[in-house]
Amino acid sequence: MKGKRLLVLLTLLLAGSALGGCGFKDIDKRFFVVAMSVDPSGKEDKKYLVTVKLAIPSPSEKFGSNQYTLVSEDTDSIAQAVRIIKSKVDKELDLGHLKAIVIGRELVEKGNMDEVMDWFVRRRDIQNIAWVAAGVPDGRSILDLRPPTERLPSNMLFMSFGQVGTETAYIVSEYLFDFRRRLRERGLDPILPIVESRGDQQVAINKVALLDKNKMRLVLDPLDTKIFNSFYQGIGKYDIQIRQDQGYFIISADNVKGSFTIENVQGKTVITLKPHIHGIIEEATSPISKTELAKYERQAEQEIKERALQFVKRLQQANIDPIGFGLRYRARHPGNPDHVWKKWVELYPEVEFRVQPHVRLTSTGQLG
Amino acid sequence: MAESSDFVIRQLDHHDTTVHLFYLKSICDDLKIQRDLVLPLYQADRAESYENYVRSLINQKTSSSPGQLLERVIKGEAIVCIEDTFIANVPMKKPLNSSPGPAEVEVSVVGPKHAFSEELDTNMNVIRSRYTESSLTVERANLESHPKTEIAIFYDRELVDPEVLEGIKKDLKRISDHIVIQAAGQLQRKMSPARRTLFPTVMITERPDRVVLNLSQGKVAILVQGTPFGIVAPAVFYDFMTAMDDVYSHYWTSRFLLVLRYIGLFFNLTMASFYVGLTSYNPEFLRVQLALSIAGSRAPVPYPSFIEVLFMLLMMELLTEASIRLPRTIGSTATTVGGLILGTAATQAGLVSNIMIIIVACVAISNFVLPINEMMFSMRVMKYVFLGITTIFGIMGLVIAFIGLIVHLTRKQNYGRAYLRFFAENGKVVPRKEAG
Numbered sequence: 001m002k003g004k005r006l007l008v009l010l011t012l013l014l015a016g017s018a019l020g021g022c023g024f025k026d027i028d029k030r031f032f033v034v035a036m037s038v039d040p041s042g043k044e045d046k047k048y049l050v051t052v053k054l055a056i057p058s059p060s061e062k063f064g065s066n067q068y069t070l071v072s073e074d075t076d077s078i079a080q081a082v083r084i085i086k087s088k089v090d091k092e093l094d095l096g097h098l099k100a101i102v103i104g105r106e107l108v109e110k111g112n113m114d115e116v117m118d119w120f121v122r123r124r125d126i127q128n129i130a131w132v133a134a135g136v137p138d139g140r141s142i143l144d145l146r147p148p149t150e151r152l153p154s155n156m157l158f159m160s161f162g163q164v165g166t167e168t169a170y171i172v173s174e175y176l177f178d179f180r181r182r183l184r185e186r187g188l189d190p191i192l193p194i195v196e197s198r199g200d201q202q203v204a205i206n207k208v209a210l211l212d213k214n215k216m217r218l219v220l221d222p223l224d225t226k227i228f229n230s231f232y233q234g235i236g237k238y239d240i241q242i243r244q245d246q247g248y249f250i251i252s253a254d255n256v257k258g259s260f261t262i263e264n265v266q267g268k269t270v271i272t273l274k275p276h277i278h279g280i281i282e283e284a285t286s287p288i289s290k291t292e293l294a295k296y297e298r299q300a301e302q303e304i305k306e307r308a309l310q311f312v313k314r315l316q317q318a319n320i321d322p323i324g325f326g327l328r329y330r331a332r333h334p335g336n337p338d339h340v341w342k343k344w345v346e347l348y349p350e351v352e353f354r355v356q357p358h359v360r361l362t363s364t365g366q367l368g
Numbered sequence: 369m370a371e372s373s374d375f376v377i378r379q380l381d382h383h384d385t386t387v388h389l390f391y392l393k394s395i396c397d398d399l400k401i402q403r404d405l406v407l408p409l410y411q412a413d414r415a416e417s418y419e420n421y422v423r424s425l426i427n428q429k430t431s432s433s434p435g436q437l438l439e440r441v442i443k444g445e446a447i448v449c450i451e452d453t454f455i456a457n458v459p460m461k462k463p464l465n466s467s468p469g470p471a472e473v474e475v476s477v478v479g480p481k482h483a484f485s486e487e488l489d490t491n492m493n494v495i496r497s498r499y500t501e502s503s504l505t506v507e508r509a510n511l512e513s514h515p516k517t518e519i520a521i522f523y524d525r526e527l528v529d530p531e532v533l534e535g536i537k538k539d540l541k542r543i544s545d546h547i548v549i550q551a552a553g554q555l556q557r558k559m560s561p562a563r564r565t566l567f568p569t570v571m572i573t574e575r576p577d578r579v580v581l582n583l584s585q586g587k588v589a590i591l592v593q594g595t596p597f598g599i600v601a602p603a604v605f606y607d608f609m610t611a612m613d614d615v616y617s618h619y620w621t622s623r624f625l626l627v628l629r630y631i632g633l634f635f636n637l638t639m640a641s642f643y644v645g646l647t648s649y650n651p652e653f654l655r656v657q658l659a660l661s662i663a664g665s666r667a668p669v670p671y672p673s674f675i676e677v678l679f680m681l682l683m684m685e686l687l688t689e690a691s692i693r694l695p696r697t698i699g700s701t702a703t704t705v706g707g708l709i710l711g712t713a714a715t716q717a718g719l720v721s722n723i724m725i726i727i728v729a730c731v732a733i734s735n736f737v738l739p740i741n742e743m744m745f746s747m748r749v750m751k752y753v754f755l756g757i758t759t760i761f762g763i764m765g766l767v768i769a770f771i772g773l774i775v776h777l778t779r780k781q782n783y784g785r786a787y788l789r790f791f792a793e794n795g796k797v798v799p800r801k802e803a804g
Contacts, residue, residue: 024762026673027647028666032659057664059722061657096652097659127652152660 030094031055034068035154037139038078038116039104046074048107048116050081053143054089055097055153068153070144078119095125100157101176104138108192111215114183121180128177131161134192134209134216147201157195160205169226169238169256170206183213186341187326191232194219210315210322218318227311230275231258231323239282242300247285251300251361253277262329269347271325272354273308280363288364297359304357312353319349375441380406385415391446397462401446405458415450422448422456466490469596473741474575479612483574484596488520491576491591491598495522498580503527511555512544518593519555522579527586532783536588536601552597553742555590559599566749568742569782571603578612602783608743609633632737637751637773639731640677641758641766643724647673649762661723668718674759676720680728681755683710685748688732 035053042049049072056067071088075081086093101120103113120126135142147156159165161173172193182190194207206222220228226238238253258275281288281296288296315321326344333340374394380387387409391401404425412418437447437457444461448454464487471483484491492506503525510516519540523533539559549555552572560569573579574597579589582600590599600607609629614622647666651659669676687706691699711725731751738744750773757769780787 024648024672024759026666027651027659027663028669030651030663032651032656032663034656055656055660057660057662057667059661059664059667061661061664094651096650097656099656125652152657155657158656 249284252282253279611739
């Protein structure tokens with residue numbers, strides 16, 4: 001009886017070991033793909049140039065120990081490219097740590113993003129929390145950066161997008177799952193932060209590419225990026241420059257949160273943007289008085305109103321909707337979804353925008 | 369019996385009375401015999417008055433059959449024969465190791481400092497003086513071993529669950545062995561209905577305060593002659609996680625220490641398995657920084673991760689075993705040589721990775737956090753089961769092994785008590801420790 005039980009157990013164990021899902025592969029026999037880029041291929045008959053950035057682990061991590069190799073392949077499909085790349089390296093590719101996907105600007109302009117992203121979303125071992133960005137001048141050159149301040153390859157991108165290291169309102173981070181959602185969702189358009197190589201192994205991330213469902217339509221400059229970000233992430237450490245007489249003063253906001261409402265006012269659809277800003281004055285060209293904080297608040301509100309209006313009008317003209325007005329409209333209007341959507345598409349170019357900013361300054365930034 | 373050189377037959381003549389004394393010189397107190405048995409004879413004026421005197425001696429029991437007398441002699445009693453008509457046996461045993469030593473295995477910071485002694489009578493004294501209730505009952509019995517071992521069963525008549533008591537007595541009666549039983553651990557093994565269980569169902573303790581606390585909770589304690597350790601039954605999983613200091617210190621500190629022990633238990637069981645599972649199956653579980661640093665430190669290691677882990681764990685076990693058996697003066701040298709030098713050298717030689725050393729140290733240290741020895745040993749073995757399953761099935765295997773362990777523990781019965789239960793216990797269950 002006892003022997004039989006042991007035998008059953010042994011058989012189960014043996015059978016189970018054959019099932020072992022992802023298989024035993026030691027960590028030093030794996031190549032971690034930390035970043036990946038897709039560019040249009042230079043060859044006539046191929047569609048993409050796929051590049052993977054493989055981290056070379058170093059036993060002692062220190063600044064500048066960001067060793068990596070880049071492997072590229074021209075193919076028609078990304079899956080195929082990765083298979084061929086596997087044959088070019090000596091270790092198993094591990095996509096579990098792929099955290100940055102850089103798409104070359106040219107490809108973003110060319111369009112067909114849905115097809116490009118399909119492999120990334122479908123592939124089971126790529127985490128959906130990978131960051132997506134557009135690379136300028138192209139994806140591969142963004143991958144091929146070796147900043148001396150990095151401890152790991154591509155860590156600079158992770159730190160910037162994850163807001164683990166630098167915290168700034170100029171960086172918009174876009175997750176893979178969100179990008180995919182925006183590609184599919186009616187009434188919410190995709191965005192891609194632009195990573196620019198600026199020489200000396202450094203990058204600048206302060207612009208955003210706005211896409212329709214297919215390709216790039218608009219690039220926001222840093223100031224507009226900041227405004228957009230307040231509706232997107234609601235990030236702190238925000239600076240706003242306000243013109244005042246001949247000079248200016250700058251508000252450093254701890255918290256900026258934008259919200260909006262869609263209303264029907266006398267037969268017209270009106271979208272009211274309501275940015276809430278709490279902060280202190282950080283820099284000023286002329287003397288600032290504590291008793292006149294209310295006055296500065298009004299000035300700031302006036303200025304913000306103008307800028308925000310300008311910003312949304314640009315979106316309206318380009319007929320893109322990264323903030324999600326359409327989605328809100330769809331959510332609040334019952335009926336056949338297709339009809340509602342059709343109605344919104346007709347409405348959007350005619351929508352009237354209003355801005356009601358609320359600024360609260362708590363201090364002049366000075367003692368006394 | 370007469371063949372033994374320590375067997376003494378003394379003949380005493382006074383007036384016209386002849387008295388014979390039989391005893392074993394080796395275990396009897398000569399001075400006491402002289403004082404209590406010999407001197408009174410010469411002071412007595414008649415044979416009857418001496419006979420009456422002997423009768424008055426405490427603990428005196430009159431037995432008649434030769435077999436019983438022989439047993440008495442072996443137990444350290446002197447037989448007094450007056451004129452072949454009156455026979456009495458008087459306890460004259462010279463006690464050995466009767467003073468309780470300091471507690472060494474279960475050290476308490478602020479609790480009582482002394483452990484049990486190796487003498488059953490002294491231990492009974494210790495318990496009686498700590499547990500001053502008339503309901504405390506002591507039953508002395510002999511185990512059916514060869515030679516017979518004397519034990520004492522303690523319980524509080526009013527608190528004990530009769531079913532549990534009955535079960536324990538039945539288990540004790542069941543024991544029949546050709547080998548002598550000399551330690552509480554041995555008795556526990558013989559008592560346990562499941563011969564090959566990994567988890568202890570009774571608790572072995574050297575602390576009188578723990579025994580008394582458990583008695584007051586309605587448990588049964590068994591003390592064995594010749595060992596300073598007692599058995600407390602029935603014990604459930606939680607009992608093995610408590611130290612006596614939990615009762616003695618502040619509420620929040622004791623809670624903190626309790627949580628710490630569970631964390632230690634978890635680390636001890638799973639750290640090695642996590643290493644194998646994470647480095648060989650699911651590195652995406654780690655942060656990329658750590659993944660790369662492990663990969664980097666594993667680069668010179670030629671063997672798969674589980675061999676690396678097994679090698680290092682084996683080293684650690686050897687070290688632990690060696691330092692237990694070695695005399696204290698050499699012990700510290702062994703740990704230094706083993707722990708520090710071997711660890712560093714193994715990494716430099718490229719046999720194990722740096723991270724591995726940290727993990728092994730963590731496993732080794734977290735094991736010692738568990739306050740009761742038996743549970744410590746069980747968990748030491750258990751982690752290899754976890755490691756084996758993880759090596760084959762990865763992190764999923766580890767999760768399933770953990771669930772399996774909990775299922776096994778909850779299913780386990782101990783004198784009608786569930787070994788591990790997560791929520792409030794019902795009224796029939798022996799009340800658990802109330803801290804504070």
